[in-house]
Amino acid sequence: MLDVKAKAKEAKDKKAKFGIDIDLNEFSSETESKEYLEDLNAMPQDDKERIIMAGVDISEKDRAGTFIQEDTDVVHIGLKQEGLELISIKDALDRYDWLQDYYWKMVAPDIDKYTAEVATNLHNGYLIRALPGKKVLFPVQSCLYIKKDRMNQNVHNIVIAEEDSEIHIITGCATSSHVTTGLHIGVTEFYVKKNAKLSYTMIHLWGKDVMVRTRSAGTVDKGGLFLNNYICLSPVKSVQAYPTTYLKGKGATARYYTILAGSPGGEMDIGGRVVLQETDTHAEIISRTITNGGNIAARGDLIGEVPGVKAHLECSGLILNGGTMHAVPELTGKTEGVEMSHEASVGKIAQDEILYLMSRGLSEDEAVSAIVRGFLNVDIPDLPAELKAEIDHAIELSKNGL
């Protein structure tokens, strides 16, 4: 612990490799403490609407568990299924010595000033853990909500899918409609053990001047599957992330799906890296992005270290309503016998597709919006229907702005 903080302190001014540099002094961690809510319906209407839009099911009906954090405080934890553990990271650190084997073990505290900030000034976050052999079939939902203006929210999450377990998590991050600016820094560490299956779907709904830095990394053991989906279709000032996964065990698989729509004046810089360290591992990184007036970088990096690995990377971008699109696909093969490929495209909506739809009676706007929704609508295998529905819902909502 001391070691983590000491290391972090040294990095407190260290700029990140990607994304504009954020002055942390412009934000404050000061906020009034929040009351714990037994029932999410007791939330103010305004907040409720925002978290629903970010994918939270207020009734908690078809959810195995619920975790809600407002600013720095955890305001609600609902747990409905045995075999699932869901507690705040601060409680977890107090309770479990073993957690030290996971805490800051995938993500280093001194990567940059953002990890340093979380390491030295942790607000809270969660530990979500599926116990060995347990299949948690309903999704676990969480929401990290910024309610106070000019707040920086420092979050650390740890997700562990124990051997032979299965768990699906949806994290909605959102800001109150009153928030003009804020900074969310989220560190998340994923551990997918032998033959376990973890899907992690993030739907972000930030304010248009909000900044976001997430730092996440994970490992997948033998036969495990990690599915990482990131959806951000609403305006945001600057978001930058580059999640990394290490496929350590034979037969391990990682798949990333990223769906982004920019906004005027906004910057999105989203990458994804998978390091294939054992034979018979598979990786796929797919991103679909629409500039919609914003500046977007879609990065992908596949590193094949041993023979017998298979990986594919696909970045497709549409420039619509202005903006810029920077696609950076990278492949590194370190030995013979790797099979890796990438496709990248930056373009505009094909005129013949628009006219085809118009000849079926759609107006030009309707045709464009149908094509855009189709473009964003990637098929994500292995994702439960409830979560697919949340992604569809997010795309549906965003079409107003596109």
Place this chain on the structure above:
Amino acid sequence: MLQIEDLQVKLGEKEVLRHINLEIKTGETHVLFGPNGSGKTSLLMTIMGYPQYKVTKGRIYFNGQDITELPISERAKIGIGMSYQRPPTIKGIKTAHMVEMCAKKECDIKAMAEKLNFTDFLDRDINDGFSGGEIKRSELLQLMAQDPQLLLFDEPESGVDMENMSLVGNTIAKMLEHDLDTSNGRTLKEKKASRRKMGLIITHTGFILDYITADKGLVLYEGELACSTNAIEIFKCINKVGYKECVRCSM
């Protein structure tokens, strides 16, 4: 009624159509022949309103309205629809959704797809990886949902296998109100008299003539309509002496 007067059309730098005069009366179906590259698709695309086909001279009227300048979606709305020779693929739009968008009103998409032996494709992206014959059935399904008054078919039977040919032929006949179904108690004569659908069908094979009675046959040759008479006679003539001779004899 569709009326085309002295139409001249440019595609890029190339003049693809010249001196086109054509009249399809309400209830009539015409069949259009012509060698590759003669401008048949161009004529249909121009009637549909594709902006890259620039009308440099002449007018197009539909039911008395001058539609020469009307945008494509407006033409669709007043009842013009097309089954394409080579439609684009649109990723992410399921065929079922596409058909839904075509339909102006509620309709049973599943039942329509069943008729065309096409239910297995409803869940696939529109035209994505469809074979030649599958594309034709997909196009028919969309047009059926759209239910326009003037139906433009661009080679609806090319690439269709023998088994599906009768399906496609009978479907087109039905869409054009040419079927022999008198189950609602009307005689064929009454049915023909009340027919409102109009058709313009491009064909190389002539197979479609086994399913519909064409009111007229036309030959497009090097961008011009070269003759216009009985469809079956023209077809026979083309088969016998080829387009070039056939066009000459009529001129």
